[in-house]
Amino acid sequence: MTDVELRSLVEITDQNVRQVMARAALLQDWAGRQLSTLRNTYPAWNIDRERGPAGEVSxxxxxxxxxxxxxxxxxxxxxxxxxxxxxxxxTLAWQAALLHNGGRSRAGPI
Structure with missing residues (x-):
């Protein structure tokens, strides 16, 4: 591989890495916004986003x-x-309704 070919490959790879990093940042930002919205909407709950040992998110x-x-x-x-x-x-919307009713309702979500 010549020096020119190597430089070209590095530039292409660099562009791809930057695109992947930018997309990952957008996804992380999206999850962060969702987390913030849930926390602000349901202050009676400690809300978090966790990653398990196999990489699964809950x-x-x-x-x-x-x-x-x-x-x-x-x-x-x-x-x-x-x-x-x-x-x-x-699920939190349903739980909030149950909490608001003080446990008086046993009917499930429609």
């Missing part, structure tokens, strides 16, 4: 208050784990 929420027997009976959970932010948001 979104978790832990209720900041202790559960009463009535809340447990109504289906309020102290910890929620979902595979993505959308699923966590849907």
């Amino acid at each position: 979104w978790t929420a832990e209720l900041r208050r202790e559960l009463t027997p009535a809340l447990v009976a109504a289906g309020v959970m102290s910890t929620i784990r979902q595979p993505d932010a959308i699923a966590l948001a849907a």
Whole structure:
């Protein structure tokens, strides 16, 4: 391989690496915005995004208050784990309704 060919290959590789890094940054920023939105929307929960040992991502929420027997009976959970932010948001919306009703409703989501 000549010096010119090598330089050309390095330039192409550099451009590809920069594109991949830029896309990764956008994805990270997207996840960060989702996390921020969930935390601001559901302040009664400690919300986080975790990566497991195999690289799988899960979104978790832990209720900041202790559960009463009535809340447990109504289906309020102290910890929620979902595979993505959308699923966590849907689950938290339902949990927020249960919390708001004080555990008086046992009907599930439609």
